[in-house]
Amino acid sequence: MKREKQYESQFLEIQQLIRHARAKINLSVNTGLIELYWQIGAYVNKKLKNSEWGKSVVEDLSAFIRENEPDIKGFSAQNIWRMKQFYEVYSSNKKLSALVREISWTNNMLILSKSDSNEEREFYLQLARREVYSSRELERQIDSGLFERTIAGTKNLSAVLREIHPKAEQSLRDSYVLDFLSLPKHHSEQDFRKAIIHNMKEFILEFGKDFAFVGEEYRLQVGNKDFYVDLLFYHRELQCLVAFDLKITDFKPEYMGKMEFYLEALDNDVKKAHEKPSVGIILCKNHDSKVVQYALNRTVSPAMIARYETELLDKKLLERKLDEFYMLEEPRIEYGIRKTGTEKI
DSSP, X not given: OHHHHHTHHHHHHHHHHHHHHHHHHHHHHHHHHHHHHHXXXXXXXXXXXXXXXXXXXXXXXXXXXXHHOTTOOOOOHHHHHHHHHHHHHHTTOHHHHHHGGGSXXXXXXXXXXXXXXXXXXXXXXXXXXHHTOOHHHHHHHHHTTHHHHHHHSOOOBOHHHHHHOTTHHHHOOSEEEOGGGOOOSSOOHHHHHHHHHHTHHHHHHHHOTTEEEEEEEEEEEETTEEEEEEEEEEETTTTEEEEEEEOSSBOXXXXXXXXXXXXXXXXXXXXXXXXXXXXXXXXXXXXXXXXXXXXXXXXXXXXXXXXXXXXXXXXXXXXXXXHHHHHHSOOOEETTEEOOOOOOO
């Protein structure tokens, strides 16, 4: 046992090599599978387009594969039609056709069936790749209308936050859906905080997997007094501490002063030398956009104001709001994508 402890750090290095190799193998297998489905989809599409096959031939093809390759699963007639649709949707878009090879077939099918435009597809393809979502996790994000909320939302980030952390624009959002907390209609800020602690996995999935939990009611000693940050996280991409101030009311200007104090204390007494300046997120039930604008215009701290919902929003309502958003604004690039219209599939 003592000998094992002596070499533990070296054993961990070997473990990392194994995990890295396993990840590469899994990626290689997935890429090969997607490429196979792509080629089958292209073949079937060509035969049908040239009227060499009728629709019934796809049923015959499925039966032929089941009979001659009994160990191979996933070639029902329905799945073969999906391969054809998969090829048709992405074959004319080089960027998206490259992205689909980096996520699982199940996640590809979720995005294909639940997205209405290339813009929305790219958004979820990028998200699934970046966050390495399981199908359940990805489906929740789609069903919560993350695309609509992100595109139509207003990024309430301070100018200092944008300057110090350019990637904050992509890493942080202005609204979050916390339906998994199951909060009662009338709840306190303590109830809010405790519910997050009890549902930390889901909370991090909603906010992004780069968040790592540091502490609850994190104690800051300034002079002879103690102050407590509701929740403290570390963000791997931004490489900084992230302080959360939880509010069950609308945003009030005085909340910003409190957050500025927390960030000053964190940077002076907690932040490590290699880390970037700490970021503050004031998470409110709602906010007045004008009040938020004035508060952010004057702050010299890297802070943002976000709001939360305790129930899943109606996706149809979100889609209507997004349509209204596009009518009010010119097409714009966001997250590297541009509005191209909605094409139903």
